[in-house]
Amino acid sequence: MNFIDQLFATDLAQRVPDLQRLLDRIETTAITSHTGQSFEVLNTEQQDALLSSFTESPDRDMRSLFNWFVDLVTESFYADPANGGNANAVSWKMIGYEPRVPGYDGGVTSAQAITPQTTTKVNAR
Numbered sequence: 760m761n762f763i764d765q766l767f768a769t770d771l772a773q774r775v776p777d778l779q780r781l782l783d784r785i786e787t788t789a790i791t792s793h794t795g796q797s798f799e800v801l802n803t804e805q806q807d808a809l810l811s812s813f814t815e816s817p818d819r820d821m822r823s824l825f826n827w828f829v830d831l832v833t834e835s836f837y838a839d840p841a842n843g844g845n846a847n848a849v850s851w852k853m854i855g856y857e858p859r860v861p862g863y864d865g866g867v868t869s870a871q872a873i874t875p876q877t878t879t880k881v882n883a884r
Contacts, residue, residue: 762835762844781824785809 781792789798789809797807813825817822838844839858845851851858 762838762842763831765843766831777824778828781821781828784821785813788812 764813769779786798789796789801792809793805798809810825813822816822816825818837835844840846840848848858
């Protein structure tokens with residue numbers, strides 16, 4: 760299950776109707792603006808233009824829903840792959856992020872790195 764599906768199945772279950780309302784509006788806008796064509800068959804430029812129009816929509820509620828969904832998609836893109844987002848950690852690779860275990864630095868733990876080493880004095884004769 761991907762990141763967004765997990766959110767809508769759990770924490771955001773109550774927001775599913777909002778998402779459906781947004782998706783319905785996107786589809787209706789596509790059909791109205793592009794002679795009956797569904798959003799999914801529009802070319803990339805048409806899809807981008809249609810989606811961009813939602814950021815400036817006079818319908819404040821719809822603009823807010825769209826911005827909320829963009830935030831979710833962005834969160835999914837940068838999420839931990841173990842949580843169903845960021846497939847193959849592509850966004851982490853893109854920004855140069857390398858996940859590390861806290862307190863681990865190449866075989867030396869944080870505690871070892873800051874603990875003074877005891878030395879043994881050798882008496883020279």
